[in-house]
Amino acid sequence: MDKELKDLINLFSKSNLTTLKYKDEEISLELGKGSTEVKENELNIPDESIPVKSIEEKRDSNSNIESQSYYKLESPLVGIFFSSPSPDSPSFVEVDKEVKKGDVLCIVEAMKMFNEVKSPMDGIVKKINFKDEDLVQFGDIIFEIEEK
Template identity: 55%
Template sequence: MDIREAQSAASELLSQAKAQGATAVELHLGEFSFKAEFAPPVFAAPAVAAAPAPLAAPQPAPAAEEPAAPAIEGTPVPSPIVGTYYSSPSPEDEPFVTVGQEVKKGDVLCIVEAMKMLNEIQSPCDGKVARIYLQNGELVEFGQTVMVIQ
């Protein structure tokens, strides 16, 4: 097995393990092996996605975070899964919703792609889209607020 195959297998295993709430994972593929432990999820204001760190080196906590955006009153819409946020059904289509748009309970707000499955996120209530926290193509964590409906 070459390094690319091992990296692909490791990446797939990590994605599945995090999506299922695992706290640790260990993989042995021929001469390649690694072990990863996950910190419990922290439900805070969404952060800008950064490039993934190497598997062997855990990331230290930042010394000081940037100030969070002011909280917006309304109903938060959390992501039910880990995946990639998409605001429209395809790149050439208009977004499902925009800030200020009125929505009804059950309207599709966005898509979160996980393992090649497209999961529609629906509005939990009637109201107006007050804020969208993510940009198209950004990674989203389980429980991370995607948008707020007022």
């Protein structure tokens, strides 16, 4: 079995996902945990260049100020979070730093592919919810950004 395929299966087994569908030119793979019934389009992965806005606004539990409504930038795919382009490089962004629309905020590695996650707006990064090499799931809130 191909190493990349083994890595995908290992990543899936350690995740909270219950189903995963993967297809390329050579392989079509469906993985499931628990129930064996898989519904059509159960795993909807959007185009990674389109940021997804969370509907639910959560209160920052680490703060004594009133609830802030920041833009919640969700992970567009399942993978490994990286805050910089290489271990020796500085992070793309830091908390309380200004970002412009289109700035790269992080990289999510999935199946040896490095996918840039870009800012959907001008703003100030208020919270980074993951550290380097953390596993992010589709829909996890990676960044909270105060819109300018």
